[in-house]
Amino acid sequence: MGSYAVKRLLGLIPTLLLVVTLVFFLVRLAPGGPFDAERAAPPEVIAALEAKYNLDAPLGEQYLSFLGDLLKGDLGYSFKYPGRTVNEIIGMSLPVSMTLGFWAMIVALSFGIPLGMIGAIRQNTWKDTAAMAVAMVGISIPRFVLAPLLVLWLSLGLYLFPVARWETWRHMVLPVICAALPTMAYVARLTRGGMLEVIRADYIRTARAKGLTERQVVLRHALRGGLLPVVSFLGPGFSGLLVGSLVIEQIFSIPGMGRYFVEAAQNRDYTLVMGMTLVYGTLLMVLNAAVDMAYAWLDPRVKLS
């Protein structure tokens, strides 16, 4: 497993390089430049700025020097936040986004799994219907609709939670709920489907024939196989959360990566866009690799190679 993990992580490097290269050339080939807004500025100033960020060099040269800096772990200065390095900005915003994503995933799993299990075990009763209705609402209401409605109700109506910013745990409640709900809904549906599939399996009948209680049958025998679909969903689930965080951070004014990314793209802040893409790409790929390994660990029939 250990050597597989190393191999798998090394295998990500070419893909990451591909993504980074793609983005590097895409942003530079696109019409318009980072300093268009400073149209009023005299051409000498723009030229000086471009020289400062090495934008006047031939593309190939820019790319090589970018790669060189990347190897040293230096992502350069932001264009729009003069005097701040991309590393600094990521260093500040990444932990915020990770905290949000982590708690959202915890909430999604710890509510979604029991909800799905109730649905499967009490199939076709009102409990099942209720659980699945909640899940259906969860996957049908976009985060950006849910968030304003919850703010309207819980913050502005009931004064339970602050509207925005990211300081105490009370600030975290609403964003985490909004981020978690759609993910939770998927988890619940997948858990139910997985459990229903497994509960019909022959080995569950064998377990019953051994004289186990229904509880033991579910917890010892059904749960593991039933949760495998949830485990394979974790990869897409994480990327869904990550994308969702773009919206959540915007709505709640949370100083996370999502907000910086959207701004950076709109401002053509080349270096920041590159840095953010790199971080997002790495995060997604590492999480995906971790999920694959978790899957193999849970299902002994899967061979990692």
Next chain:
Amino acid sequence: MSEATVDHVTAPEAEAGSSLWRDAWRRLKKNRAAVVSAVILAVMILGCIFVPVFGSHDYATQDLALGATAPSGAHWMGTDPLGRDIMARVFLGGRVSFAVGIIATLVSFAIGVTWGGVAGYFGGRVDSVMMRAVDVLYTFPFLILVILLQVFFANKDGAFHHLFQKAIGPFVTDATDPSWFPVFQINFVFAALGGISWLTMARIVRGQVIALREQPFVEAARSIGVGHTAIIFRHLLPNALGPIIVYTTLTIPQIMLTEAFLSFLGMGTQEPLSSWGLLASKGAEVMELYPWMLVFPAVMLALTLFCFNFLGDGLRDALDPRIRKD
């Protein structure tokens, strides 16, 4: 040892393909949630087609003197601060949202079915290379790329805009008319969203095709010299249709949601066009003052997604009796 099992005394009745579809249809009709959803969707789509045509308000006409007003007899869903009729904008937005959902799904359908069908049919090296590519693309931060593409390329006078103008040139009187620009952007959204959603479809189709490839009817077709393309498209895919239909139904809401998300971030549909995501985003900014601007598009979007998901679930239960709820 004797081969005589009791089963030898009978031949199992082969289930005819057509009865499979008939059973599925019967099961679907019994599923009340799915039927109601289909009806609501039909009404919604008809509304989006006809309300902008026959409605008494135009989606872009401003009335600054009127400004934002709450729902009333004249404006059933109210007006926005520019005095534009929300109902006209919501139904126009519906057109855009449905169009994006359906067209982008067709794009993803075309790519995914072809990719998965070819990989599954040929198997071996072709399969492993093609599916390896899918695996790699799965971990790509696609939406990030779409956002970048959207921001950097879907702009006026960019290379893609010129390409679009060239493409429509022969068909319209003036391709450089600025009113074509939003149309260009929408097409960009179609292509981008379709281009990132075909991966799962490819996997599903491949699995189905592999399961069917060794069936006698395929062997038979091959033995009488039917070509690869004909076998894939005429024999294999039609038989793999069930899961493909289900997944397609579930992809439409997914893409509508993504479009809404992009529009919310200001990177999808642009003014003066509207889409539900764009309207909801504008509404969310002013929800304390003019809640109707948020509520109507949000409800329409959520209801549509809701219905598509119910319908997709219903289709899955109907077409895959193994996991149906009985």
Next chain:
Amino acid sequence: MALLEVEDLQTHFFTEEGVVKAVDGVSFSVDRGEVVCLVGESGSGKSVTSLSVLRLVPDPPGRIVGGAIRFHHGDETEDLAKASEARMRSIRGDRIAMIFQDPMTSLNPYMRIGQQLAEVLEVHQNLRGDEARKRCLEMLEAVGIPGAASRLDDHPHQLSGGMRQRVVIAMALLCAPDLLIADEPTTALDVTIQAQILELIEERKEQMGVGVLFITHDLGVVAKMADRVAVMYAGRLVEQGSVDAIFEQPQHPYTEALLRSIPRVDTDGGRGRLEAIDGLPPSPAKLPPGCPFHPRCRYAEDRCRERFPERRDLELDGHAHQVSCHVPPKERG
């Protein structure tokens, strides 16, 4: 005294398409140290009968709606059809154990063999740890698994089909049950493995004196294993008697037809065509009136179409024999 007496068992499935009487008035018994074979076409209700005994019929849609399942052990007799769920749990895997058809799917793929075995001891004898492990190991050795010690830590997919079925049998025998129910235990295995598994069950029967309810499709297996045979058709028992009587003097036209479908090695070298029974087994959701076999029966008369034949008790070769047919063999044309 009999170990298990099933009397007038009725197990129905309540489905959208209507009530399926999968088991409809079945009576039979199994003695200690005896193998009773239950035979019949696919869908005739053999599995549902055996699951009913352990009360494992999936509910919904299935339910035992009538009859008694009397189980005698020690000095006690209890009706399993009425026993509490907790009581059933203490019987399952302990006094009555079951072996299922497909060893590929009847073991939990995510759990080590040792754990799956030890679980039985934990539930019924409160044994854990080394003690339990030792017992499991002994049992694996007893059912002939080579290198048993290392197998305990394997997962099922690391074993061949035959080995897995041995594991399932070991699991069933761990608590020395009084009754063993085997539902087509060898159908999924190839012929040599099949013979080994049958031998294993027979040997265990002789050593431990368990009663065996053995369900099979395969009349060759019946000839090898059975002391007595019960023939099922469309949810009913149509004939029951000693294995010799069934093979030599079948009383029911259906049994006769089944026997005719065996290739006879002695007369034509096994190359003769099987004589098939015309027609299909009836759908259990809508059985024909009268004797359910009459549409396919070459001796059918008017009364066969009108009412289900009463059971007749006979004695053949000094053994009790029962048959449900209107037309006695000597009246058949």
